[in-house]
Amino acid sequence: xxxxxxxxxxxxxxxxxxxxxxxxQAIVPGEGVVDATNEMRVFESDxxxxxxxxxxxxxxxxxxxxVSLILKYCYENNVKVVPRGSGTSLSGGALPLEDAVLxxxxxxxxxxxxxxxxxxxxxxxxxxxxxITKAVEHEGFYYAPDPSSQIACSIGGNVAExxxxxxCLKYGLTANNVLGLEMVLITGxxxxxxxxxxxxEGYDFLGLMTGSEGLLGVVTEVxxxxxxxxxxxxxxxxxxxxxxxxGQCVAEIxxxxxxxxGMEMMDRPAIHAAEDFVHxxxxxxxxxxxxxxxxxxxxEVDHLITMVEAIGRKNGATTCVISQSEEERxxxxxxxxxxxxxxxxxxxxxxxxxxxxxxxELPKVLAGMRELSEKYxxxxxxxxxxxxxxxxxxxxxxxxxxxxxxxxxxxxxDILRLCVKVGGVLTxxxxxxxxxxxxMPEMFNEIDLNQQIRVxxxxxxxxxxxxxxxxxxxxxxxxxxxxxxxxxxxxxxDIPRF
Amino acid sequence: xxxxxxxxxDEIVEIVQWALSExxxxxxxxxxxxxxxxxPLQTEHTIALSTYSGxxxxxxDELVLAAKAGTPVAELEALLAASGQAFQxxxxxxxxLLGRAAGQGSLGGLLxxxxxxxxxxxxxxxxxxxxxxxxxxxxxxLFKSGGRVVKNVTGYDLSKGMAHSWGTLGxxxxxxxxxxxxxxxxxxxxxxxxADDEAARxxxxxxGSSGEVASAAHLPGNVASRVIGGTLQGEASTLLRLxxxxxxxxDRAEMLKKxxxxxxxxxxxxxxxxxxxxxxxRDVIPFADGTERPVWRVSMAPMEAYKLVASLRMGAAVDAxxxxxxxxxxxxMEGDPEAEAVRALVAKYGGGHATLVxxxxxLRAALPVFEPQPAPLAALSKRLKQQFxxxxxxNPGRMVAGV
Numbered sequence: 027x028x029x030x031x032x033x034x035x036x037x038x039x040x041x042x043x044x045x046x047x048x049x050x051q052a053i054v055p056g057e058g059v060v061d062a063t064n065e066m067r068v069f070e071s072d073x074x075x076x077x078x079x080x081x082x083x084x085x086x087x088x089x090x091x092x093v094s095l096i097l098k099y100c101y102e103n104n105v106k107v108v109p110r111g112s113g114t115s116l117s118g119g120a121l122p123l124e125d126a127v128l129x130x131x132x133x134x135x136x137x138x139x140x141x142x143x144x145x146x147x148x149x150x151x152x153x154x155x156x157x158i159t160k161a162v163e164h165e166g167f168y169y170a171p172d173p174s175s176q177i178a179c180s181i182g183g184n185v186a187e188x189x190x191x192x193x194c195l196k197y198g199l200t201a202n203n204v205l206g207l208e209m210v211l212i213t214g215x216x217x218x219x220x221x222x223x224x225x226x227e228g229y230d231f232l233g234l235m236t237g238s239e240g241l242l243g244v245v246t247e248v249x250x251x252x253x254x255x256x257x258x259x260x261x262x263x264x265x266x267x268x269x270x271x272x273g274q275c276v277a278e279i280x281x282x283x284x285x286x287x288g289m290e291m292m293d294r295p296a297i298h299a300a301e302d303f304v305h306x307x308x309x310x311x312x313x314x315x316x317x318x319x320x321x322x323x324x325x326e327v328d329h330l331i332t333m334v335e336a337i338g339r340k341n342g343a344t345t346c347v348i349s350q351s352e353e354e355r356x357x358x359x360x361x362x363x364x365x366x367x368x369x370x371x372x373x374x375x376x377x378x379x380x381x382x383x384x385x386x387e388l389p390k391v392l393a394g395m396r397e398l399s400e401k402y403x404x405x406x407x408x409x410x411x412x413x414x415x416x417x418x419x420x421x422x423x424x425x426x427x428x429x430x431x432x433x434x435x436x437x438x439x440d441i442l443r444l445c446v447k448v449g450g451v452l453t454x455x456x457x458x459x460x461x462x463x464x465x466m467p468e469m470f471n472e473i474d475l476n477q478q479i480r481v482x483x484x485x486x487x488x489x490x491x492x493x494x495x496x497x498x499x500x501x502x503x504x505x506x507x508x509x510x511x512x513x514x515x516x517x518x519x520d521i522p523r524f
Numbered sequence: 525x526x527x528x529x530x531x532x533x534d535e536i537v538e539i540v541q542w543a544l545s546e547x548x549x550x551x552x553x554x555x556x557x558x559x560x561x562x563x564p565l566q567t568e569h570t571i572a573l574s575t576y577s578g579x580x581x582x583x584x585d586e587l588v589l590a591a592k593a594g595t596p597v598a599e600l601e602a603l604l605a606a607s608g609q610a611f612q613x614x615x616x617x618x619x620x621l622l623g624r625a626a627g628q629g630s631l632g633g634l635l636x637x638x639x640x641x642x643x644x645x646x647x648x649x650x651x652x653x654x655x656x657x658x659x660x661x662x663x664x665x666l667f668k669s670g671g672r673v674v675k676n677v678t679g680y681d682l683s684k685g686m687a688h689s690w691g692t693l694g695x696x697x698x699x700x701x702x703x704x705x706x707x708x709x710x711x712x713x714x715x716x717x718x719a720d721d722e723a724a725r726x727x728x729x730x731x732g733s734s735g736e737v738a739s740a741a742h743l744p745g746n747v748a749s750r751v752i753g754g755t756l757q758g759e760a761s762t763l764l765r766l767x768x769x770x771x772x773x774x775d776r777a778e779m780l781k782k783x784x785x786x787x788x789x790x791x792x793x794x795x796x797x798x799x800x801x802x803x804x805x806r807d808v809i810p811f812a813d814g815t816e817r818p819v820w821r822v823s824m825a826p827m828e829a830y831k832l833v834a835s836l837r838m839g840a841a842v843d844a845x846x847x848x849x850x851x852x853x854x855x856x857m858e859g860d861p862e863a864e865a866v867r868a869l870v871a872k873y874g875g876g877h878a879t880l881v882x883x884x885x886x887l888r889a890a891l892p893v894f895e896p897q898p899a900p901l902a903a904l905s906k907r908l909k910q911q912f913x914x915x916x917x918x919n920p921g922r923m924v925a926g927v
Contacts, residue, residue, distance in 0.1 A: 143728035143827045188677045202652050215900040222825035226688055227877035227895035228905050230651055233684025237677045257734045277585045283705035326772030382673040384586050414674040454675035469678055477667040478680045480911035
């Protein structure tokens with residue numbers, strides 16, 4: 027990401043600012059339009075705090091009709107729009123643009139319907155992820171995907187990013203738990219996808235929308251699957267002398283048909299940082315620590331704990347502690363959940379990366395990271411969703427040292443290149459945003475990227491929604507639409523045709 | 525009239541480029557197992573991918589399988605079974621319903637028709653398990669999307685985009701799927717003699733419990749006699765499938781029996797019978813009668829679906845059974861498909877979609893086979909098609925005229 031370049035601000039739009047503000051005020055009266063510089067400050071950044079930018083103007087609509095009118099106005103007047111939920115994106119997905127309206131959806135905060143027999147909840151996009159669970163937990167239900175920002179992040183943002191979390195190994199990502207959407211296209215047209223029923227009658231637009239990072243449309247309503255909470259959950263804390271052994275243990279657990287509710291790995295630096303911070307009782311003499319949670323009926327959990335323990339021992343575990351109480355289970359998790367702030371204590375700043383790799387490549391990637399750490403002279407601590415191969419290397423740096431952010435970013439980019447090289451991907455759950463935008467060609471060639479942009483063209487041919495995100499270069503749709511057809515001859519005259 | 529049998533990705537690209545230069549529409553098939561499903565095509569040329577077959581990657585420890593689009597699903601299932609694994613989404617086989625032999629489907633069709641089965645409630649459909657695709661677009665360009673890892677949000681999910689596209693967006697050449705170990709044990713609980721509405725309530729209670737029910741179906745009496753050799757004896761049967769580790773299955777079965785005690789006695793089916801039963805439900809065996817009598821596949825909210833059947837029965841002779849906690853209706857019509865009535869009732873009872881999965885060529889040409897979409901959504905579908913296949917050469921009109 028060094029030297030992030032955003033699309034050049036359009037002077038003509040900036041010079042029309044007063045008219046744009048007035049038009050938005052006519053659509054959303056009262057305090058729904060924020061245009062004073064000091065009041066817009068709070069919106070200038072998301073959770074990728076290294077970057078900030080004041081928007082042209084901020085608008086906070088409250089109704090679908092207002093969202094529709096805002097987008098229609100922007101479409102007709104060629105004004106860019108950046109949608110934003112709670113602003114917890116770790117990849118800069120909601121980074122404002124100088125010449126774009128920032129469309130903030132936080133006032134869409136109502137739960138519209140809870141339907142237990144059909145196991146569905148219909149909510150507005152500004153409702154927080156945890157807010158859905160809070161609304162149904164008195165009946166024993168919950169919403170399964172649990173990104174670590176779940177107390178703050180909105181369900182609309184979860185759809186935009188296809189958020190995961192610790193539990194997604196067993197219960198799936200946002201894409202597997204969203205049943206329906208209402209959304210507004212840049213033209214102002216309102217469309218509905220899915221509902222309380224399953225699967226699509228046509229193209230899987232629900233699948234395309236989920237994880238589209240605010241580039242295709244603005245979500246105004248979400249129908250999610252709610253599930254009965256597992257009756258029991260117990261955890262094991264298993265330490266290993268090498269990461270290879272921990273990796274093999276993970277592979278064998280899954281190969282045995284056991285899908286834990288959560289399976290997390292930490293490396294030595296992360297274990298030490300977490301233990302120093304929360305005193306979770308983690309062993310300090312191991313290279314890798316697994317926290318494995320099994321959930322379900324008590325009989326099943328007890329059965330599986332025994333199996334997992336045996337697999338751990340077989341693979342050379344030097345520590346294996348099974349939680350005997352809810353307090354103990356929470357203590358195991360306390361260290362893992364506090365890993366980020368714990369690293370924050372031992373370093374003034376850190377960058378959190380998000381690659382995914384085939385699980386078997388873990389030792390190779392960890393070794394590669396150690397080499398890179400030496401090369402860049404920066405420390406790295408690893409927490410890892412072990413079951414699905416999603417790595418979160420935390421690169422420690424000090425923003426006050428000139429050029430160290432740049433160095434940390436180059437280090438991060440090298441880690442992601444390594445992930446792609448071993449068959450993995452640039453981002454498992456944080457999104458491309460602006461952070462990994464310029465690394466996209468590491469994974470995709472021009473034809474791959476152009477076909478993705480053509481999906482964008484089907485939704486937003488003028489590239490007005492969230493430009494500058496995800497794609498390193500946005501080709502004009504008209505250009506991408508050109509066909510170069512060569513007059514061909516009948517291929518393979520020698521093969522049987524019928 | 526030409527049928528192309530490509531053996532490599534390069535050949536597929538060449539065929540598509542040739543078809544483009546000729547502006548010649550082309551049908552994409554594997555072995556043609558689902559040709560009787562969807563709007564009839566009238567293309568002069570066909571790409572038959574059955575010659576483009578074979579597994580390209582299978583790592584059981586990593587739970588990942590990739591194969592060329594023409595690979596028979598049956599072959600892949602046998603390969604997976606040898607390692608104790610399976611496609612968890614349990615893809616159905618349309619063969620018997622459409623009057624063909626079973627086991628003719630291939631991997632490309634599995635994705636592009638988004639197959640699934642009775643485990644849909646818990647495990648999703650093909651779109652929930654696809655990890656990556658390689659596709660030749662209607663521009664004659666080979667592109668890839670996704671990868672081989674489970675957790676991936678790098679760029680748009682074009683793999684899901686290919687799901688349920690019925691070969692109208694591109695030729696999928698190679699597809700990567702997540703696979704999972706088969707459950708160790710299985711049983712099915714049977715509730716007897718419930719009316720459709722009572723069954724819907726009982727299934728909702730079971731699905732909303734901690735019993736982790738994998739599948740829930742309801743067979744009215746006349747349908748119940750047509751599965752597993754008549755073992756259910758023609759009495760309405762509400763079926764709850766439990767899967768997993770043996771001690772857990774036994775424990776949950778006991779819990780559910782107590783929970784549902786007020787609905788009468790609960791029978792238990794043995795593992796083998798249970799497996800056969802759900803395979804027959806999956807493949808709609810009760811309606812695999814060798815005729816062309818119209819069959820609908822209707823997806824609705826589970827607590828609304830039985831109302832559609834009750835309303836429909838007032839005006840037409842229909843045979844119906846339910847899967848997915850009641851939310852999936854398989855509906856066989858005695859005579860006319862009653863398309864307008866079926867779809868009006870879907871809309872009346874909370875929305876969803878109805879697909880005419882079996883009907884004569886004439887009916888499939890005359891009626892919308894897939895649920896018609898509201899204008900803005902239909903326009904978006906056309907724009908997406910245009911972006912993938914600007915000349916409209918792939919399976920033109922298979923789903924909707926103009927797409």
